[in-house]
Amino acid sequence: MKVIKIDKKDWVGGLEKSRSAYRLVGPFKENGKQFPVFKELDKGQEPDLTTLNTVISPKSIVFPQSEVMFEYTTDEKSEDCNLLKRPEKNYSPCAVIGIRPYDAAAFLLVQKNFDTPDYRDPYWCDAYEACTFIGMAINNPDNTDFSTSTKSGPFDESGLDVLLVDMKDHFLAKVITDKGDAYLKAAGWTAKVDTDAAIKQIDEMKNKAEVKIASKISFDNIEKKSIMELYEADFWEDVAFACINCGTCTYLCPTCWCFDIQDENHGKSGKRFKNWDGCMFPLFTHHSSGHNPRGIKVMRVRQRFMHKLKYFLDKYEDGIMCVGCGRCTRFCPVNIDIRNVCKLMNS
Template sequence: ACNDPCSTCFCSFVNCGPHHEEGLDLLLVDLGQGYLVRVLSEKGAALAAELPDADKAEEQAAEEARTKAGEMITNGVGTERIAEKEVLELFNDAMWDRVYESCLNCGTCTFVCPTCHCFDIQDEVKGEDGRRVRNWDYCMSWLFTVHGTGHNPRPSKKERVRQRFMHKFKYIPMKRDGEIGCVGCGRCVQQCPVNIDVREVVNQMNA
């Protein structure tokens, strides 16, 4: 669990949270001198079987930590209207003409993102042997979408910036029963050299 979310974090607004329990076997809450272990599955119960039970003071401290962490996350995003809007309505929104202008296409946001999973397939040949490998890639690169013919369906920064936000907040939720492709960690906000704030962009999409 996270007891001290950073100022750029907005995880509570994207179906996550500093003490989020979904999909876990165990949740460890730092109490300073030790950890309170919350058992969240049968597998977790087996792993924690030999641990002593927490006392009431420890339970209370863990709950206070949860409450405090949640209260620290105040600058969030809205996504309800994004889900309701048609794809082409968002895709053709004039906001993209403004959002992309300061982007350097450096790719920093993709390198620090825990949910980015773009990849490239390459063939490595040595003599008569070879292998096909999958390498991590990033969609903010001009080369990512270049076809063998030289055609590029995302030729400018505008198309690539739009794809990054549409993928995480529109396309992935459409395919995964509303699950947003962003955990709200705020790393991209912290590291962007031109201060593009994902929260501001998403709120524009949601307007």
């Protein structure tokens, strides 16, 4: 365990230096846009660390909204005829700068689905493994943040390789993994500080930040209740009334992983895509027979909350499928608040 001090005047220089070994990804606000999004930073572009809670979660770094799985051709003249070819993609080392601790922790929840002993999604896993997560601790959590209730938190290290803490004129960089250590070296940030004192300082900041979080949820009773009791609860109609069944909550969520597979064909060649999909859409469960097991709105709303707060909890016995980032609450067009739904389910 060690802590490195990064002077802010060395910040940009270090980032640029690290480009010799890493691609850089971070929140960036394009000219004229209202908010930053996570993207690969071109030379000279710096990560925007002022608004860390991006509207769109950084899940797209390893799970893009649309991704080509493979290409094919049925042209007999081609030597690749009838072969499924995975397209070349850059999986060289990539440093994700300024990700929020809970967004990085979200990858660990998604990993339970994409990287299992039986099945391994190569697209997700390869992209994830290429990443080194340089997280930025949150000194001022926002109103909808309830991350301390979800095993994560504003200083959560579980998904990170390095935790940066903003100390006004410098950053303290807590090295969490060897991967993180390697990145700091590549950036030329090597000024060690007294570890015990620095950890104490970071812990103080952490406590201060955690105390600011007023939103709390608990799911101890959800754990004890039976699936059917929750499934048949009488509050779902009420919860679902306002819902317009758009995909905002699922698309902005860092832990929502559902996708659809689509082929797009042009003449004799084509591509197979993996596209984000969401349980809010009727088409998501529409069978080719015409039957839809989640045919009405209330079923779909229930599914989303049951999956996050009950099925996942029961299946992995490792907490809920939510890191408490608050995006779904903040951006829901009709103000459906997962904290309230959790309270109803837990009562």
